[in-house]
Every structure is written in structure tokens, then in C-alpha cells.
Amino acid sequence: MSGIKIITDASVARMDGSDGGYGLLRNAAVAIKGDQIEWVGDMSDLAEQYADAPRHTVEGRLVTPALIDCHTHIVHGGNRAREFEMRLEGASYEDVARAGGGIVSTVKATRESNEKVLLSQALTRADALISEGVCVIEVKSGYGLDVETELKMLRVARAIEQLRAVRVVTSFLGAHAVPPEMEADAYIDEVCLPALEAAFEEGLVDAVDGFCEGIAFDTAQISRVFDKAQSLGLPVKLHAEQLSNLGGTRLAAERGALSVDHVEYATNDDAQAVADAGSVAVLLPGAFYTLHETQRPPVASFRAHGVPMAVGTDWNPGSSPMGSLLLAMNMACTLFGLTPAEALTGTTRNAARALGLDDCGAIASGLRADLAIWNVEDPAELSYRIGVNPLYRRIFGGVW
Numbered sequence: 001m002s003g004i005k006i007i008t009d010a011s012v013a014r015m016d017g018s019d020g021g022y023g024l025l026r027n028a029a030v031a032i033k034g035d036q037i038e039w040v041g042d043m044s045d046l047a048e049q050y051a052d053a054p055r056h057t058v059e060g061r062l063v064t065p066a067l068i069d070c071h072t073h074i075v076h077g078g079n080r081a082r083e084f085e086m087r088l089e090g091a092s093y094e095d096v097a098r099a100g101g102g103i104v105s106t107v108k109a110t111r112e113s114n115e116k117v118l119l120s121q122a123l124t125r126a127d128a129l130i131s132e133g134v135c136v137i138e139v140k141s142g143y144g145l146d147v148e149t150e151l152k153m154l155r156v157a158r159a160i161e162q163l164r165a166v167r168v169v170t171s172f173l174g175a176h177a178v179p180p181e182m183e184a185d186a187y188i189d190e191v192c193l194p195a196l197e198a199a200f201e202e203g204l205v206d207a208v209d210g211f212c213e214g215i216a217f218d219t220a221q222i223s224r225v226f227d228k229a230q231s232l233g234l235p236v237k238l239h240a241e242q243l244s245n246l247g248g249t250r251l252a253a254e255r256g257a258l259s260v261d262h263v264e265y266a267t268n269d270d271a272q273a274v275a276d277a278g279s280v281a282v283l284l285p286g287a288f289y290t291l292h293e294t295q296r297p298p299v300a301s302f303r304a305h306g307v308p309m310a311v312g313t314d315w316n317p318g319s320s321p322m323g324s325l326l327l328a329m330n331m332a333c334t335l336f337g338l339t340p341a342e343a344l345t346g347t348t349r350n351a352a353r354a355l356g357l358d359d360c361g362a363i364a365s366g367l368r369a370d371l372a373i374w375n376v377e378d379p380a381e382l383s384y385r386i387g388v389n390p391l392y393r394r395i396f397g398g399v400w
Helices: 081-088 093-098 103-112 115-130 147-163 184-201 219-231 248-254 268-277 285-290 299-305 325-336 340-346 349-354
Strands: 004-013 024-033 036-042 055-057 062-065 067-069 134-140 167-175 207-212 237-240 259-262 280-283 309-311 371-374 391-395
Touching: 004 371, 062 067, 067 349, 081 093, 103 147, 115 134, 115 147, 134 147, 147 167, 147 184, 167 184, 167 219, 184 219, 207 219, 219 248, 237 248, 248 259, 248 268, 268 299, 280 349, 285 325, 309 325, 309 340, 309 349, 325 340, 340 349
Parallel strands: 004 055, 004 062, 067 134, 134 167, 167 207, 207 237, 237 259, 259 280, 280 309
Antiparallel strands: 004 024, 024 036, 062 371, 371 391
16 A cells, blocks of 8 residues: 555554553554554554555564653753762752852853854764654753853754754753853843744744742743743743742743643642643653752652653753663652653653643554654563663654
């Protein structure tokens, strides 16, 4: 049958919430037409209309939706290995930031790097994620803290998907840190908001993010950024309650945010607010691990209130220099207590939801044919193994 390809002899984790979360079908097949999934089901139910379509056996391997990394900072200059040493010598994340390190040190390196250098480095990071079956990567700005560099970062992020078979979703994170040369309120007025407007006019922004924390911006300042975002028709999300509770989660929920990210210090009441808003809680165990944190996100409260939980790498040069989404899944289980089904849901269906995407993240008729084929038999193996990449093949928009 012209234009149809059939994957056969597969174990298919549809990730539709059934069967304990996996929606697992054994001895299954998937029909792909163009860039979309046309049919999925038991091999014995393959319709006569597919009788002449080419078949590709995967010999019992597991097929899942392609993975989605819904929180990264992979466009940046330099690295912060020295600060890693400082923290091991006893300095806290706040100590490093207040000493002129942290985000500000990456800002300096990013400002000094041209687009060609930033793109080359970002492609290397994107390749690492792609090699683990990732088909969608969210990429944030936030290491420029001036109009020119924020735009430069977003242009580089857009360029990634022109050079790789991957989809990039951009988030404007101008409210990431206060540059040393300015006060916070002046920075919001004179740099952050004008940069957002300029980025929007260039078509560089899919969503607007911020960092609501004692070392960054308070809720009143973030509210002004969200006001601008919503006047432009852009959805919002927020780094909230990572190091303390300043009310960022509640603010994000009130604004109908796509997601609240980190949320280690979120409360049960915060979880209720997130549930009421229909937002996603994005868990980022790489930062929790790197910073030696002890306050875990309120997973039990999220479960009790039905808050969808996503999992991301938070790949950045300081607090989470982790380039493996599979490792993030393992850490979400071992450090935060997620089940393997929750971890895989968190890097497929719920990760798509955290980015406002409704055409991927599951295996169902009409969705994009973004798939990962794994050298494993059981979906739990993807979270169980440490430092192992069992990817057999990745399919992006129907293309092997």
C-alpha cells in the first residue's frame, strides 16, 4: 500500500494511561503513513488494507513514543567545572551565586561567544539527547541578560532543528538572573521586557519562563513578565520553589501556566493549586542531585491531587550538567520515588503537555510518528538501568 509502513512483532507501550500507565501491547504492530501514526494494535488485527504494505519486524523489541526533554538550557557558553569544585569544598549554590559565579559566570561566557560557536556546542548536546531517542527538546534563553544575547540564544535554539532531525520548543527566560550591572526592577523594565517583545517580533518564542527565587526575582517582578507574555498571547511557565517557597507555584497556577518546574519546596496547597490550574509539575532530579539538596518535591501530594508529573534533564552548565534523559528517569525513581511508569509518562505524554503539545507523547492514531525502538523487553528497564543506552532505532516524523 503506497505510503504506508508497518512495524511488526513489537511490544508497544502506547503511554495512554491504561495498563498501569504503559498501555502495553505485546505481539503488536504500528502502521505509519507519512509523518503520522495511522493505526496501532494486535498483529492479528492488521486490516486487509495493510496486506501489501512493507513490513519491518523489530523482533519483539519495545516501541515507545519518542522521548521529550521538556526543560533544558543547552544553548550556553563555557562551563562551570570550577564551581562544581567549590560546592564540593563546602560552598552552597547561593554562596557561589553571590560570589559572582553561578548563572552570572555563564552569562559572561555566553555574551562572549558568537552564534557559530554557540550553535556548534548546542548541536553536540542535542546529539546526545537524540541518541537516547529524544525527538523534542525544549531550549531556554536566559544566559544573555541583555537584549542582543537573549536574541542570539533563541536564534541558535531555532537553528538546531534546521540542522538536526529534532523538534525544538523555545522558552524566553530573560527573568533568569539579575545582571551585576543593574538592579532587578530596572533590569525587568529596561532589558527583560524589551528583549521579550523583540524576540516575539522575530518569531523566536514559544513560551515565557522565569526564575522565582531569593537569588533571582520575586513574584511581583515575575508577574510583570507574565503580564507582557500574556499580552503577546504567549503561554507561561516558571522555575518555582527550587530553593525556598516564595509563592511562585501559586502565581504560576493563577496564570494558568503550562508547567511549574523544580517545585521541591511546594506544599500540599500548592499541589492543589497546580491541579486546579491543569498545570504540569516538572521534576528535575539532576539539579537536586548536583546541589546535594535534601528537600524532595511533594510527589505524594501531586499524586493525591492528580497533578501530571513530567521529568526533564535541566541540562545546564551549573546546577544540572546532565545530558541523559534516561538517567533523569532513573534519578526520578531512585531519588523522588516515581514508578518507572510515571518516569516514562513524564518523558512522553506529560512532557508533551508541559510544552503545550498535543500531537505527540503517545502512540495513537493521528499523532506524529515520533517513536523510539529499544533493545529491551519491559518498559521498566528504561528507568532501571544506569549509564546504559538501549536505543535500537529512532523514528522522527515517520522517517527512520
